[in-house]
Each structure stands twice: as C-alpha cells, then as structure tokens.
Amino acid sequence: MAKITGITQKTDNSFVNLYELDRESKTGKKGKYYVASRAKSKKDLKLVTGKNIPDGVVIYSLYGEKKDKVVLIRQYRYAINDYVYEFPAGLVEKGEAYRETAIREMKEETGLEFIPITINETYEKPAFTTVGMTDESCATVFGVSTGEISKEFQEDSEEIEVVLADRDEVRRILKEEKVAIMCSYMLMHFLHDQEPFEFLKEL
Secondary structure: OOEEEEEEEOOOOOOOEEEEEEEEOOOOOEEEEEEEEOOOOHHHOHHHHOOOOOOEEEEEEEEOOOOOEEEEEEEEEOOOOEEEEEOOEEEOOOOOOHHHHHHHHHHHHHOOEEEEOOOOHHHHOOEEOOOOOEOOEEEEEEEEEEOOOOOOOOOOOOOEEEEEEOHHHHHHHHHHOOEOHHHHHHHHHHHHOOOOOHHHOOO
8 A cells, every 4th residue: 555654735825735745656666746735734634634524515505496496606716717617615614513614605605595404414424526636525515595696795706606507507507518526416416306306315
C-alpha cells in the first residue's frame, strides 16, 4: 500500500488550501502529490484525522404543489470561466448541524424556505466530491422548498440565477448545458422517478 511520509501546507487561505504530500508508491517509488482541502491546517486534513466530517452540503430540493420541479442554480464559476448548473450548496459553519446549513444556504442563495425530509441516514452520509484532487466531502440533504425566489441574501461574490426546472427543462439542461456531476446524477433520478424521491426508499 502507498504511504505518506510528509505534509507541507503551501497556502493559507480562508476557504481552500493546497497541501504538498511526500509520498511513496506501493513499490517504494518516492514523489509528490498535491491535495486541495477546506482544512485550515495540516492537523485538520482528513488524511490525518481519519474522520469524514462534511465540509459542506448539497441541497436536492423539489418545488411546487405536485413536487414536479427541482430547484437549481446557474452559477458563474472561475474554474471554468463560465456558468454551470448546480444544486444550491454551501459550507458548514463551525458548530452548525449540516441540515441547518442546508436551510441557511437555500435561503441565502435562492430566497426560498427549505424543509428537509426525514430519510435513512445512509442517504445523507457525507461523500467525497472530487477525491483525486481534494479531501472535500459533502452531505446531500433532501427536501422541499416554498416561497418566492429572491437575490436579496446573495453575496457580492455570487453570480447566481435560480431555476425551477420541470422535467422538460431538466432534459434540455442535461443535453445542452454544463452541469456539475453530483447534480447531473440526481437529475437523472428526477427524470425517471414516478413518485417524488422514489429512489430514497428504505435500503
């Protein structure tokens, strides 16, 4: 098995940092590996703690009396210098339960009121986002939203358009637009479930 022999923190930023790992491959070959992380110091890296505490949440929310629309955001992202379709999402603040994060972030990004549903906790278990380059993990919170769309609570750094997409619009988005991968997979469920959240039935 490969092993890590040293860690050097290369940046000191508020929301994401770069870490350089000294590593040895399974055959003993030495080299470097780089990891982006939400961790503010080496001691907080998941490769050090061994814990999978969610850094953020992804919010899969249905909308409307028939729950026949899904809440999406179309957001500008510097990494691609373009807009991409995503679910509302955000970082968990210190001491904050991730379901509370979901309620807060939905309000901030869309103006909508979010009500999480109770499901088997396995479905909300934090999962890694892009583990080839980061130790970031997110919990997915499922629920329904009500109210009116508003940009009142968005931060200056956010360029977000809120989209309440029905199945026809979801098909178009998947065919024609740039979509975050976690959002893409969930939209496939939205298209094919006969009942809202059918795929969340007990394991």
